[in-house]
Amino acid sequence: MEAMDASISNFSTVKPSNPKPNATEEESFRRRVDEIFQKVDKLEQRVNEVEQFYLNSSSKKQGSSSKGSSVVKDKEKERHVPSIRKQQQEASRREKAAEKRMEELMRQFGTILRNITQHKWAWPFMQPVDVKGLGLDDYYEVIDKPMDFSTIKKQMEAKDYKNVREICTDVRLIFKNAMQYNDDKSDVHVMAKTLLAKFEEKWLQLLPKVTEEEKRREEEEAQAQLDMQLAQEAANAKMARDISNELYEVDIHLEELREMVVQKCRKTSIEEKRKLGAALTRLSPEDLSKALEIVAQSNVGFQAKAEEVDLDIDAQSESTLWRLKFFVKDALEIQNKSAASTGGNNDSNKNNNNNNSNNNNSNNKRKKEICDAIAKTAKKKSKKPSS
Secondary structure (H helix, E strand, O other), X not given: OHHHHHHHHOHHHOOOOOXXXXXXXXXXHHHHHHHHHHHHHHHHHHHXXXXXXXXXXXXXXXXXXXXXXXXXXHHHHHOOOXXXXXXXXXXXXXXXXXXXXXXXXXXXXXXXXXHHHOOOXXXXXXXXXXXXXXXXXXXXXXXXXXXXXXXXXXXHHOOOOOOHHHHHHHHHHHHHHHHHHOOOOOHHHHHHHHHHHHHHHHHHHHHHHXXXXXXXXXXXXXXXXXXXXXXXXXXXXHHHHHHHHHHHHHHHHHHHHHHHHHHHOOOOOHHHHHHHHHHHOOOOHHHHHHHHXXXXXXXXXXXXXXXXXXXXXXXXXXXXXXXXXXXXXXHHXXXXXXXXXXXXXOOOOHHHHHHOHHHHHHHHHHHHHHHHHHHHHHHHHHOOOOO
């Protein structure tokens, strides 16, 4: 065991068969590794963006999608999807067109307002109510939101109204406030009721155009949202393809670096392979499984979790052998430290050992089978006649 530990401890300080790499070569290695790590970090960020997009998309679609709508969306995806920039430009164009149409509706609504404000009974509603001058002490207790035509005109000029319906609401508020505060038989109440009826009559003539514009705006917004969604999906699909290609390139670079490192190291001797095989048998069942996973990474047909494992140390590549050496060294060091720290607490650990006996027996059986396979392979190799 001591001989194996000594051999393993020297793995990281072995002399290369080729001349020792100079400072320039080492710096080149470090620079290439740093570049790869930076590239991987950027790829991870892009992957997270793609994942977040599809997570948000799936959450929005839950509960709202139907079979019919899915068919429609599938057909939409089949057509050419413009870029996100073009979608944004198209959305801006539609917005400007919608604003012009709304301005036309407001112009027509302005004609209705002039018709109402020019009525001979409109004068009480042209300016804000003079609460103090008229001594209306309870006015603000009865009326929550005062309104008049001069206020509406100012808000229209300032473009505070987003659509015609908002102006319509304020016009109605003028007359309803007057009817609410004044008695049914008062002149102001009668004047407000009469003008409100005239306004509603004019409003009904404009309402079909307003409804048509609202419906058109809603359809355009829904289509724009769908187009943007499809454009975003297309962009993320392209990003996913690019990421896949770049990851492939990263794998190639890493393999090149790995081969370069292996070439700088001397070949593993027969004695070191023997000691490595012996050291593998001293690993815990968990560490032994990890070691087999290392072997499986370089051997497509090797099944690390199979019931019967036939591990041929001599058949492994230098890269795999060096990775196993470093892993075994670290694993045995941790095992030895753990055994030393728990050696004085045997009495307190008896109950735990009893509870875990069944699991240990199973793990030990698995380990014994693998170790026997390693020993069997090593025995076969030792019997081969030397050439």
